[in-house]
Structures are given as C-alpha cells and as structure tokens.
Amino acid sequence: MKPNWAARLFTVLARHRLVLAAVVIAVMGVCLLVITSLELDMSLKALMPDSSAASRRSAELLDLAPFSRVILVQLTALDSQTAPRLAQAADDLVAGLNPARAQKIETARLPDFKLIMALLPALCDNACLSRLRQSLTQPQMEEAMASIKLELAGAGGLGDLLWRLDPLTLRSEIFSKFPRRQGWPLADPLIGYPISPDGRHLLIILKPLVSMNDPEGAKTLMADFGRLTGQLPEGVSAQVVGAQRHTAANAAAIERDLTLTMSLALLLILAIYLFMVRSWGSVWLFLTPAVAVMAATVGLTMAFPQVSGLALGFGAAVLGIAEDYAVHVHYALRRAISPQAALSQVARPLVMSAVTCVVGFGVLLFSAVPAIRQLAFFSSLAIAVGYLWAVLVLPHCPAMDRPREVSRPFPASSDSIGRVKMVWPVFLGLVGLTVALMSRLPVEISVRAMGLSSPAIVEDQRLVEETWRLEGGRRIYLVRGDPSGETSMDLSGRLTEALNGQVPGSASSLAGLLPPLDAQRANLEGWRDFLAEDGCEARRRLTRVGEAAGFASDAFTPFWDWFFSEGSIITPNALTQAGLGQLVDNFIVDDPQNIRLGVVVAEPDAPEPPPNMADQVFSISVADLERDMSQALAGEKRLLPFCVLICLGVLVWALRGVSLACLAFIPALSGLLAVQMVQLIMGRPLGLVEVAALPLVICLGADYGIVAVSEMMANADLGAPKAIVVSGLSTIAGVGILILASHPVLSALGRTVFIGLMAAMPVSIMILPKMFIPVKGSNDAE
Amino acid sequence: MKFFTIFLAALLLEFVPPLTVFPALADDATAKELLLTLKTQISDISSISGQFTQEKKLDFLNDPVISQGEFYFSRPDYLLWEYLEPLPSGLKMEHGQIEAWTGRPDQRVKQPEGLTEAARIAAGQMMLWMNLDPEAIVAAYKVSIIADNPLVLKLTPKRDGAREMIQSLQVEFSPDRRTVRQVILNEPQSVITLTFSLVRTNAPHPSR
Incomplete structure (x- = not known):
C-alpha cells in the first residue's frame, strides 16, 4: 500500500x-x-434562545422579574398559639442571614402619611381641583365633620391618625392612583411579620442579593437557610420559596448526578x-478525551466572550467521538x-468521519440557543x-507503535471495493420513517421541564401560595x-390604560403615582393658583x-401644613x-x-399589549417566555x-x-429513528x-x-467492528x-444518546456487512 | 390594626382568674409564669360575652366620643365585636373567615377588601390572645405591674412598628380579680377607655 x-x-x-x-x-x-x-x-440564560428580539430580551430581563427578586420563607407552627414565638424564630433566622446574600424587606412600618398627603399637589389635575373645590364648600365641610x-366613635386606630391630616378625605385622590396590586400581605405591627388568621403561619419576605442565575451563590444562600431552619424551635417548620431555591436544587442535582455518573462512567470505561x-x-486512549477537552475549552474561550458551563457539560458528550479516532488507530x-501501514489505511476514513462530524455539528452553529x-x-x-x-501523536506513544495481533496483511492497494445490495430500499425506508415520525413529534420547550422541581419544592410553593392567597x-x-429612563413611567401608564381600557382592572403600575414631569409641573402650577384663589377662605371656613x-381650633393644623405647601x-x-x-x-x-x-x-x-408598543414592552411571564422560546x-x-x-x-x-x-449513513438513520420511536412510544415531545x-x-x-x-471497501481487517464496539460502549x-x-x-441527554447508539452500533457491525459484497479490482462501486 | 386593641382588652377580660402575689415589676420570666398560672385556671371557660362602653379622648376634640356595643368570643375561633351606638359597625371571625361591616345587625353593609385585610390582622392577634400563650404574649409585650389592689397591668409592645400605633395598654381588674373592669389604650393621638359590663362566661352562641 502506498x-x-x-x-x-x-x-x-x-x-x-x-x-x-x-x-x-x-x-x-x-x-x-x-x-x-x-x-x-x-446561568440558565445560555439555554434561552437569542435569535429573536423577544426571547433575547426575555432571557436578559428574567432576573429583573419581581418573582426572582424575592424569597419567601414561611414559618409554620404545629399549633396556633405561637405567633410572637414564630416572630422570635423569624427574628433569629433573619439575624442569622448573611446581609450580603439576603435582607429582610420591612413590611411592618407605617408609611409617613404626612409625606403621602404632600404628594397631592403634584398629582391633582384640573378635574381633581374641581372636586377639591366642591369639598371645600360649607355643606360638604359640615358633612365631613359629622x-x-x-x-371616631368606632374602634379607632390608624383612622384617628389620619383625620387631622386629612379631615376632608382628600386622600382618596391619592389612594385611587395606587396600583391595585400592591404587593405582599400586610405585616402585623405587634409581630413584625404577616401572620395568617389561624396564627400558625408567619411570612418572612426577603430580598435576595444573589442572582437566580448564580448557582454557586444560590447554593450558599440555600445552605444558609438549611442551617438556620435547622435551628428553629421544636414544632416549627420552614418553607422556603424562591427562584434561588430552584437554581440551587438544579445545581446540586447536576453536581450530584455528574459525580455519580462520572465515577460510574470511569469505572465502566476502565472495565x-x-x-x-x-x-x-x-493509558493513551484514556488520555485522549482529556487532551481534546482541554484544547477545545481553550478554543471556546478564545471564540466566545463568556463560556457557558452548560455547553461545556453537554460538550463532554462528544468526547466519545474524539476518543473513537484513538480507538480506531489503536486497533489498526x-x-x-x-x-505507517496502519495510518495509511485508517487516516482517510477517520478524516472522512471527522469532517462529517465537524460539518454535522457545524450546522448547530446556526442554532438560536447560545449554549447549543x-x-x-x-x-x-x-x-x-x-x-x-x-493520527499525529498517538502512534508515537509508548506501547502504541508495535503490532500485536496481525490477522492478515493489508492488501497492496486501498482501491479494493465492492458492491452494495438493498441499500436504496433500506435507506429510503429509513428516511421515510424518520420524516414521518419527525412530522408527528412535536417540539415542546418548557422552561419548567428543563429544571429539576422536586416534590418538596412544589409542595412548599403550594403551601405558601395557599396560605397567603x-x-x-x-x-x-x-x-x-x-435611555434616560424618564419616559418608562409614561409608557407604563399608557400600557396600563390600554390594558384596563379593554379589560377594566386587569393591569396595575406605579404610573399613577409618577405622572409625566410636564403633567406634574402643570399640576403644581394649578395647585398654586388654587391656593391663591381658595386657600385662605377654605381655612377660615373649616376652622x-x-x-x-x-x-x-388647632385640630387640623397638620392638614394645613401640607395643604399650603407648594408641593x-x-x-x-x-x-x-x-x-x-x-x-x-x-x-x-x-x-x-x-x-x-x-x-x-x-x-x-x-x-395583549398594543402592537405599537411592542418594541418597548417586554413580557417576562413564564408562559410568554415559553411561548417565545417555543417559537x-x-x-x-x-x-x-x-x-x-x-x-x-x-x-x-x-x-x-x-x-x-x-x-454508511444507515447507522445514523437507525439511531435517529430509534430515538424518535422511543419518544413517540413514551408520549414525549422533542x-x-x-x-x-x-x-x-x-x-x-x-x-x-x-x-x-471503509474497512469493507479496503477488504481488510482493521479491527473496525471491535473498535466500533469499544468506542460505542465507552x-x-x-x-x-x-x-x-x-x-x-x-x-434526557443520556437517554437520547443511549438509545441512538444502541441502535447505530449493532447496525454498523451486523447489518452493514450484510449489505456489502466485496469485489476486488472493480472500479464500479455499484 | 383598627380592632386590635379592642380584642386585646376583651380577651384579657376572659382570662383573668384570681391572682396571687405579684412583684411590682415583672420581668419576662415572671410575667410568663404569671400568665401560665392564669391560663391553667381559666381552662374551663369556653366562651364569654357582654357589653362595653368606649370613651375616646382625642387631643383635637373638645369632648370625648362615647360609643357602646356588645361582644362574644368562643373557643376555638369565633368572635363577634359590634358597635351599636352611635355608628353601628362590627366584625366577625368564624373558622378563619373574616367579615367586617357597617350598619345595624339587620342592615349590614360589607366593608371593602382592604379593610377586611386590616381586620384579618386584628383577628390573627385575637386568636393569639384567645389561646393565652404566655410565651407568645411575653415575646410581643413588656409586662409590668402598675398596682396590686386593684390589680393593674401595663403592656408595652416590644416592636418599634407596633409602638407607632399602640404606645401601651393598661388593664385594671375588679377587686376579686375575676374579671377585667377597665382597659385603657394609649395611642399616639388618643386615649381610649373601655369599660365592660354584664359579662357572662359560657353563654350560648349568639344567633346573628
């Protein structure tokens, strides 16, 4: 052989x-x-498609969603006599948290009503001023006093505090502009935390300073919670709900899985x-994946500004192919x-294989998913x-360059070929089946399905949502x-109006309390005119x-203090x-x-938001995100x-x-078909x-x-079947x-590869030889 | 928080058996021990009802505002607190469900959701007191003894947020220390005095 x-x-x-x-x-x-x-x-961001603007923005903004910026910890007591005791346990838990990782959101302090009333001048437009003028008439004032x-004859409390600040109930003009959905349950001031009516549950609302996309940070935070909830008094349990818990659980599961499977894999490969x-x-075969992964990782670092851990983890899957070449060379x-004879024989088929794989994977460079x-x-x-x-290094390694089990000499020429039989019916049959199954198999992308959600996490979430409605x-x-961010509130207001215009009460925002600057300036000017015209007379009348x-006589001094401010x-x-x-x-x-x-x-x-706002409005609901991702x-x-x-x-x-x-492609089609069939039988989408x-x-x-x-064409025993079995099994x-x-x-990754290889491997070894009849000296492959 | 102080007073009314000798100032441990004794001694009481008169002195009103009403509590989770004069209004909690209203018993108008939320908090507190957990109460209040005969206890909320609403509670017991005669609530702008009368224990459940 040349x-x-x-x-x-x-x-x-x-x-x-x-x-x-x-x-x-x-x-x-x-x-x-x-x-x-x-x-x-x-982070999981690398799994979010970035091909469309919507999905790219969703992935970017996911971490900004209110649900990802809060961790809820519910403390549950076995009996209903323990609210302040729960509060003590909550205080201890909060005090034990590292303030660099999570902080309590204070919900028990009263707002400053004087400052809230002082918002009115900037919020009160002409219609509001008309209503105010009506409130300042003598009959209205008399009715208000009565x-x-x-x-005041009622139970009192907060209301008593407000009458001096606002005897004419002007606060309704401000409160009507509050978002309908204001957030979290009210805290019981005596307890310092929201307490359920039955006194059995207490809610701690925390602001995590660890991103949901930071698995290490999330794991540390959850370890903190694990330590602190382990110190709770007897009879008190804790339910932790938050995106970081999912992140930590997923990271821990991946780590645990990889440790277990890698250990098993090493043992199996060794065997x-x-x-x-x-x-x-x-020894050198063992070394091959390490060499390939190191070089490829460095290449990845040079080509991409940020290397995804997920991509690298997935990439370990292809090491099986990188190692294949070493196995084939080894047997040859x-x-x-x-x-030299061995390399003359195997270098070409292996380069064909390498080019095929590189080009095949190259198609995935057009994927919408960064990790892919x-x-x-x-x-x-x-x-x-x-x-x-x-091809270049392995043959020079010790113990690799000596022939051990020559079965028969290679022929002088590599042009030995043969003819194939039954290829077209088999090939076309497989293609037809693959296409048919592919059209029946739906692609379904569920963000939830990509994450691990243990029953404990789901149950805790259900308990917390149920308790606090x-x-x-x-x-x-x-x-x-x-870019200045000043107009975002105006747009929020327009969006809220648009949504509420179609379905009343369906949307809330803070835009009502933060009108556009021009509108605020106009309102303040109107307020000044209003005071100049009616203020002094109104004061005399109310007194x-x-x-x-x-x-x-000085009952309403707090009222006049803010009323006569210019806002x-x-x-x-x-x-x-x-x-x-x-x-x-x-x-x-x-x-x-x-x-x-x-x-x-x-x-x-x-x-849906109006189409003309599509460029400025980004949905970050899980449902919309999944829809964008699926598209x-x-x-x-x-x-x-x-x-x-x-x-x-x-x-x-x-x-x-x-x-x-x-x-040569029949094994690949067989693997593809097997995966599809199993997915279909199991009723799972792709x-x-x-x-x-x-x-x-x-x-x-x-x-x-x-x-x-290639081996059949060469009509030589290059050990291909054994190499295929070894590389397939490894x-x-x-x-x-x-x-x-x-x-x-x-x-899912393991299942897909396992099923695919379990079909492709035997087809290569057992079916292909039956479809090839070697004919020496012929130039016609057919 | 609107109803909280009222509930507190009423519940204290329920759980006051005869007391023995008190120190002048109760630290947490002493107060806990005292409340535990009370709890043991009132275990036979399943419900309590009666009438109340509320006098509210506000620093911006020349005269106090006086109102009257009725109440009924029963274990484990029923409460009715109702003003009858001058402005009929009330609150009921049953099996964890809260209802607040204005108007007379036969013409009730339900309160909006926001007010019910405040009532929910009050009811949560009420349930705490109904079950008289000494440890829990001492965790929320600093308890001190103002006078021994008649017995007067002063409760001061421990949390800053709570003191913005209730500065202190002063509870005065009857000479035989079987019932509470008066509760004085010191709020930032007012002093509310509740005087109880016609108190009955283990009375039948009200029909309304």
Whole structure:
C-alpha cells in the first residue's frame, strides 16, 4: 500500500519524538493555565434562545422579574398559639442571614402619611381641583365633620391618625392612583411579620442579593437557610420559596448526578478497556478525551466572550467521538504490519468521519440557543483535536507503535471495493420513517421541564401560595422608555390604560403615582393658583365649621401644613421616603445597563399589549417566555434535516459514491429513528435537549458507518467492528450513563444518546456487512 | 390594626382568674409564669360575652366620643365585636373567615377588601390572645405591674412598628380579680377607655 500523508508524517515525527513530546506537553501546559483561570457562566440564560428580539430580551430581563427578586420563607407552627414565638424564630433566622446574600424587606412600618398627603399637589389635575373645590364648600365641610365624629366613635386606630391630616378625605385622590396590586400581605405591627388568621403561619419576605442565575451563590444562600431552619424551635417548620431555591436544587442535582455518573462512567470505561483492549495503550486512549477537552475549552474561550458551563457539560458528550479516532488507530496499529501501514489505511476514513462530524455539528452553529452554538463549536474543535491526536501523536506513544495481533496483511492497494445490495430500499425506508415520525413529534420547550422541581419544592410553593392567597400566573411586563429612563413611567401608564381600557382592572403600575414631569409641573402650577384663589377662605371656613362641631381650633393644623405647601415633583425617591419603598421596588427596576424600567402587572386574562408598543414592552411571564422560546426553537427542529443532508453530502464526497454514502449513513438513520420511536412510544415531545443531542447521534452513527464501510471497501481487517464496539460502549458509558441522572436535562441527554447508539452500533457491525459484497479490482462501486 | 386593641382588652377580660402575689415589676420570666398560672385556671371557660362602653379622648376634640356595643368570643375561633351606638359597625371571625361591616345587625353593609385585610390582622392577634400563650404574649409585650389592689397591668409592645400605633395598654381588674373592669389604650393621638359590663362566661352562641 502506498503511504499517505499520515504515514509520511509518522516517519518524519518518529525521528523527532522528543520534540513532539515537548511540543505536546507545552501546548497542554498552556491549555491547563488557561483553563485554571476560566470563569464559567453557570446561568440558565445560555439555554434561552437569542435569535429573536423577544426571547433575547426575555432571557436578559428574567432576573429583573419581581418573582426572582424575592424569597419567601414561611414559618409554620404545629399549633396556633405561637405567633410572637414564630416572630422570635423569624427574628433569629433573619439575624442569622448573611446581609450580603439576603435582607429582610420591612413590611411592618407605617408609611409617613404626612409625606403621602404632600404628594397631592403634584398629582391633582384640573378635574381633581374641581372636586377639591366642591369639598371645600360649607355643606360638604359640615358633612365631613359629622362623619369624622361618627367614625371616631368606632374602634379607632390608624383612622384617628389620619383625620387631622386629612379631615376632608382628600386622600382618596391619592389612594385611587395606587396600583391595585400592591404587593405582599400586610405585616402585623405587634409581630413584625404577616401572620395568617389561624396564627400558625408567619411570612418572612426577603430580598435576595444573589442572582437566580448564580448557582454557586444560590447554593450558599440555600445552605444558609438549611442551617438556620435547622435551628428553629421544636414544632416549627420552614418553607422556603424562591427562584434561588430552584437554581440551587438544579445545581446540586447536576453536581450530584455528574459525580455519580462520572465515577460510574470511569469505572465502566476502565472495565471496557480492561476486558476489550487489554493493552498498555489503553493509558493513551484514556488520555485522549482529556487532551481534546482541554484544547477545545481553550478554543471556546478564545471564540466566545463568556463560556457557558452548560455547553461545556453537554460538550463532554462528544468526547466519545474524539476518543473513537484513538480507538480506531489503536486497533489498526495492533493489526497492521507497521504504523505507517496502519495510518495509511485508517487516516482517510477517520478524516472522512471527522469532517462529517465537524460539518454535522457545524450546522448547530446556526442554532438560536447560545449554549447549543457553543456546544457545536466545542464539539467540532474537540473532534478535530481528537483526530489530530489520534493520527499525529498517538502512534508515537509508548506501547502504541508495535503490532500485536496481525490477522492478515493489508492488501497492496486501498482501491479494493465492492458492491452494495438493498441499500436504496433500506435507506429510503429509513428516511421515510424518520420524516414521518419527525412530522408527528412535536417540539415542546418548557422552561419548567428543563429544571429539576422536586416534590418538596412544589409542595412548599403550594403551601405558601395557599396560605397567603398569592395568585400565580400573572403577566409581568417591563416597559423601557428612552435611555434616560424618564419616559418608562409614561409608557407604563399608557400600557396600563390600554390594558384596563379593554379589560377594566386587569393591569396595575406605579404610573399613577409618577405622572409625566410636564403633567406634574402643570399640576403644581394649578395647585398654586388654587391656593391663591381658595386657600385662605377654605381655612377660615373649616376652622369655623370644625369649632362648631366640637373640634379644637388647632385640630387640623397638620392638614394645613401640607395643604399650603407648594408641593414638589414626585420621584421614586420621594415615594420611598414616604414609606412606599416596597411599592417602588415592586414596580420600578433597573436593567443591567442601569436604565430604569417600569413594571406593569397584568392579570392572566389581560389582553395583549398594543402592537405599537411592542418594541418597548417586554413580557417576562413564564408562559410568554415559553411561548417565545417555543417559537424560537421551532427552527431548531429544522436544523436536524440540514445536519442529515450535510452529513450525507460529506459522505458522498468522502466515499465517492451515493450508494456507499447512503450505506454508511444507515447507522445514523437507525439511531435517529430509534430515538424518535422511543419518544413517540413514551408520549414525549422533542425537547431542547433531544434536539441538541440528536446531531450527536447522527454524527456518531455516521462515524461508525464510515469506519465500517471503509474497512469493507479496503477488504481488510482493521479491527473496525471491535473498535466500533469499544468506542460505542465507552461513549455509552460516558454519556449514556447519564440516563441514571435525576436532573431532567442530563437524563434526557443520556437517554437520547443511549438509545441512538444502541441502535447505530449493532447496525454498523451486523447489518452493514450484510449489505456489502466485496469485489476486488472493480472500479464500479455499484 | 383598627380592632386590635379592642380584642386585646376583651380577651384579657376572659382570662383573668384570681391572682396571687405579684412583684411590682415583672420581668419576662415572671410575667410568663404569671400568665401560665392564669391560663391553667381559666381552662374551663369556653366562651364569654357582654357589653362595653368606649370613651375616646382625642387631643383635637373638645369632648370625648362615647360609643357602646356588645361582644362574644368562643373557643376555638369565633368572635363577634359590634358597635351599636352611635355608628353601628362590627366584625366577625368564624373558622378563619373574616367579615367586617357597617350598619345595624339587620342592615349590614360589607366593608371593602382592604379593610377586611386590616381586620384579618386584628383577628390573627385575637386568636393569639384567645389561646393565652404566655410565651407568645411575653415575646410581643413588656409586662409590668402598675398596682396590686386593684390589680393593674401595663403592656408595652416590644416592636418599634407596633409602638407607632399602640404606645401601651393598661388593664385594671375588679377587686376579686375575676374579671377585667377597665382597659385603657394609649395611642399616639388618643386615649381610649373601655369599660365592660354584664359579662357572662359560657353563654350560648349568639344567633346573628
């Protein structure tokens, strides 16, 4: 056989093995250095499609949603006699929290009603002033005084405090502008926390300072809660509800799963090599995935500003392919009369396989999901490195370059070919079935389905929502104005009006309390005119009417104090100072670019925002996010046919024949079909993970097909069947073992790969040879 | 919070058996012990009802405002507190459900949701007191003894937020220390005096 480039290169490198070793060690050292300083992005954002503006914004803004900015801790007592005792336990819990990770949101302090009344001048427009003038007439004042005295005969409390500040109930003009949904349950001032009517439940409302996209931070925070709730008094239990709990549970599950499955995988791979390879060369085979992953990670770091941990985790799945080349070279080296002969024989089919896989994965670079694009890049790079390692470095490693089990000499020419039989019916049948099943299998992307949700988390959430009557399912809209953020409130107001105009009471925002600056200035001017015209007379009249009704002459001094103030422009800061900080926090957020956004909370049955506001209004409800994701990911399904077609195209080029290409592609189709059938039988739609994992099955299947067909074409025993079994089993051990994982994403990944390979592997070894009849010396493959 | 102080007073009325010798100032442990003794001694009382007169002195009114009404509590979770004169209004809690209204018993107009929320908090407090948990009460209040004969207790909320609404509660017992005669609530702008009369224990459930 005529030596090819790989064989010639082997001869050259064999003379400079020390140099080769030094270069390899140096490159690995640099890679290690880069990897040790690598900071992974462990957030779920990388799974959010960014192809459409809506889904990109949803992913960006998810962390700003009010539900992700609060953690609720409910303390539950076995009996109903313990409210203050629960409060003591809550105080201890809050005191034990690290203030850098979570802080209590104060809900027990009364707002400053004097400052709230002082908002009126800036809020009162002409219609409001007309109503005010009506309130200042003598009959209205007399009626008000009589009404106050009757009210004072009641139980009292807060109302008594307000009469001096506002004897004419002008506060209704302010309270009517409050958002309908004001936030959290009221705290019992004596207890300092909201207490359920039965006295058994207490609610702690916390502001987490750890992002829901920070798994490490979330885990630390949840560990704090675990420690603190473990110290609760006997008979008191805690339910923690918050996005960070989901994040921590998912991160912990992934870690636990990976630890378990990686350990199992290592043991299994070791067993596979021990029983099937039985050579010191196994050491170098073991090393192959590590080399590939290091080099590919460095490449990923150079190509993407932020490397997703999820992409890297998924990427481990393709190491099975990178390792395949080493296994094939290993077997070829053992069976060939010389390393050059082995490389002459296997370098070409393996390069075909590598090109097919790189191109197949390359299709995923067009994915809408950042993590999948990174996965594609990582995989392509890992495959390329795996190939180069197998062909250039591995043959020079100790214990790899000596033939051990030559079964028969390779033929002099690599042009030995044969003819295929039954390829077209089988191929077309598989394609038809695949297309038919693909059209029946829906793509369904559920954010919830991608996360782990343990029964304990779901039950705690249900308990808290039920106790405090927290209705879920509301839509949250973030409204973005100009870069200064000043117009976001105006737009929030317009959106609220538009939604309420169609379904009254369906939307709330803070826009009523923060009118546009121009409107506020006009109102303040109107207020000044109003005071100049009617103020002094109104004061004289009220003093007279009040005294006649038995009120002290200075009874309403607090009222006149704010009434005769000229007012000032209302800002979020002014609202916070008035004790409305919780409202401000719930209805105003700053985005990552520090642009102020308005929050509009809409009921589930609220209409859609007007189309002319689409560019400024972003929905961050889970339902809308899932809809955006599903739309964006519908395109992902179309990537699969592209992947199939491109792989086929490369196979035709590589094998120089359509029939041979189809033959080599049969394992890939079988794997694809098997996955689809299992999904269909189990009644599961194709999720994001399956969509991302299917190209892996296709590429692995094509890889097996190419190697098998190449060996048949060469009419030589290169150990391909054994290599396929070893590499397939090691891939199943490495990735398929994830089927045992508790996390749905990892489990789905493992299941898809396992099923696909369990179909592709036997087809390569057992079916393909039956469809190929070798004919020496013929030039016609058909 | 509107009804809280009233409930507190009324509930104290229920749970006052004869007391023995008190120290002049009760620390938390002593107060807890005292309340525990009371709780043990009133375990046979399942309900209490009666009439009340409320006198409210406000610093911006020349004369006090006087009102009258009736109340009924029964364990574990029934409460009726109703003003009859001059402005009929009231609140009822039954099995954790709260209802607040204005108007006479036969012409009740339900209060809006916001007021019911305030009533819910008051009712939560009320349930705490109905069950007289010494530890819980001492956790919420500083208890001190103002006088021994007749016995007068002063309760001061421990939390800042609570003191913005109720500065203190002063409870005066009858000479035989079986019932509460008067409760004085010191609020920021008013002093409310509640005087109880025609008090009955274990009375039948009111029909309304």
